[in-house]
Each structure stands twice: as structure tokens, then as C-alpha cells.
Amino acid sequence: MTTKLWLPCSVLLLAVACGGGESGSETDSDTGSETGTDTAALEDAPLGGNHDLVDYPEGYQDTALYTTVDKVDNMQVRRMFANDVALNSPAGTLDFGSVVVMEIWSAMLDGSGQPVLDDQGRFIADELNVVALMEKQEGFGNYTPETKNAEWEYAFFTPGGEDMSSDLDCYGCHGENAGPSKDYIFTFDELEAWQTNPAPMGGTTDLLNFPDDYLSYSLATTVDREDNKQVRDVYANDIAVASADGNEFDRGSIIVMEIYSAQLDMNDEPILDMDNRYIKDQLSIIAVMEKQQGFGNYTPETRNGEWEHAFFTPEGEPMASEADCYGCHRDNTEANADFVFSKNEIAALP
């Protein structure tokens, strides 16, 4: 059993009316309790969630980071995670076994108490204060119809995984303001994007930035493509090289493929060098794959784990394409390929 830790509302800095503790569970049924008659009287959902039913979600950090919210009103960063059951649930409702976690961080502040912004104008997470949990299981939510949120239970934990008491009305606020149409989840639309949006043709630069420094990566292989008379150089960054001999590449892996046209002779056939290899002509495309937590926010059938794909021009500008990057890389049937065709060549690097 973990020890209970009490934190007053003010410490949690939730921009909510924290009071109202007296309306809680102790005022339950005075409807003929002792006679033990027919129906077991249901209690109201407890304030602060129910630690008797849910445990700290061990390992949640490895589940999908599906969205991040900057809270301007109370200078917090809130990072939302969802497990595979939640991500792979049909659109509209989450299956039993779904676990949704919200980390509540204080935002980093400057000397005048204003949030420091990163390159993208987002708050920077400073200190983790609360791990908030929603979990849906068959048999959960056994409360009065007015106070239950279907089969969801809630709880706060400390960053260290201990139960954290709270007198916040989790069920009430999620029930009234997110409601059944969103399965009681405020960030339902963001989560639903993972269930309903197919991966885009041609990749996307929504999340993936051009890796300016890719020429400093390791050159893993050069492929002569007979079918389209191209030469392709595949580069991998240090994280990719270090993790290529495992089942999966680590987060932070970036793989870049330069696509050159081959020099052709008068008959439009590739000219060969002394090693019988094609000779590069023009660099036409820089193809990139990057794996990061929070990438791959598409339907289960079309996402390639946490990989994103994109084409860039030789100048590093996003380049439109109709190629089905996700589909073709997923169809690669090599064992443990992790959607990468050149995995063995990358793993062979010193």
C-alpha cells in the first residue's frame, strides 16, 4: 500500500473552484440504510477520485503523448498520454481498459514571472507536480446516476507514484463540461484524431522539421535504383545508429535519404563508374523519417508507430508528394524492420 499524501488545493494551482468538500460522500443515503432492504444504496462519486480502484499507471510515459496544453491562466503545461487501448478504440467512445493520463507541470518563468517560450512559442515544462489519471474498466463508476461518468474512475498521484488526495470534483467537472458525447474527456478531439485521421499521402511537415545537419550523420548505404535510374544515399543520426540492432529504433532517431538522378548516356542508360556503380547527377529530393514521442497521430491502420515521413527539396523546403510513404514502409515485411528498409545497413555501421 502506498502512503496517502495530502496536498491542499492551492498547491495544485488548478484554476477551479476547489471548495465544496462538504457536499461529498459522507452525506450519502439516509434511505432506510439499516434495514438492508432491496437495493444497495449507491453513493455519490467521491471527490478527488477513487484510489481504492485505480493504481498509479506505471510506465505511462511510454504510451502515446497525444497532446500538450499550455494553460495561460495558471501557467502550467499539461501533457496528455493515452494507452494503446484508448488509441485503438473505435471513434466516439473508449474501450474498457483505456487509461488516459495528464501530467501537470509548472511552466518555466522568467525574472518577471512570465512564462519562458520555446522556439515554437510554447511554454516550457519546469516541474512535474501531479499525475492525473482517468481509467475505464467494466464495473467502475458504480455511483449514483447523477454523479457517475459511465465506467470512468479518476485519481491524482504524486510524480513519485504515491496516492495524492484532493477535494476536486473530478466526476462533476468532467461530467458536466466534457460530458458523454466526448466520453468525459476534455481533449477528446485531439485523441480522436489518432482514431480517425489517416496518415497523409506524401508525409507531413506538421511535426517533422528539416534536419539541417544531416550531412554530419553516418552514411549507412548507397542504393542504385535500376527501376527509376536513381542513386540514393541513406544517412542515420547517432540515436538511430545506436538503436538499429534492437527490435525498434529509439525515439529521436532520424533517417535521411538523398535521392539523386543518375547520370545517363545517350541512350538514357545509367553511366557506370569503375566499381560498376551509378554516378550521381542532380540531387532532387531529401526524404526524411523521424521517430519521436507524440508523432504518428493517425488511425491504427495507417500510422507507422511513432514515425513521421516527409520529402524536402534540396534547399530544405517541404515538398509535396502523392507517394504513400506510410503504406509502402509498413508493407516492408523484413523481420523487426520498424518500418525502415535500410535497418540492417544502419545496424552494420560501427
Ligand code: HEC
Ligand atoms: C473544474 C474542472 C475540472 C476538475 C475538477 C478536474 N478536471 Fe481534469 N481536466 C479538466 C480540463 C479542462 C481538462 C483538459 C485539459 C486542460 O485544459 O487543462 C482536464 C483534463 C484531464 C485529464 C486528461 C484527459 C482529458 O479529459 O482531457 C485527466 C486524466 C484529468 N483531467 C483527470 C482529473 C482528475 C483525476 C481530477 C480529480 C482529482 C480532475 N481531472 C478534476 C477539468 C477538470
Ligand code: HEC
Ligand atoms: C513504393 C514504396 C515506397 C514509398 C511510397 C516510399 N518509400 Fe521510402 N523507401 C522505400 C524503399 C524500398 C527504401 C529503401 C531504399 C531503396 O531501395 O530505395 C526507402 C527508403 C527510405 C528512407 C531511408 C530509410 C529506409 O527506410 O531505408 C527514407 C527516409 C524514406 N524512404 C522516406 C520516404 C518518404 C518521406 C516517403 C513519402 C514521401 C517514402 N519514403 C515513400 C520505399 C518507399
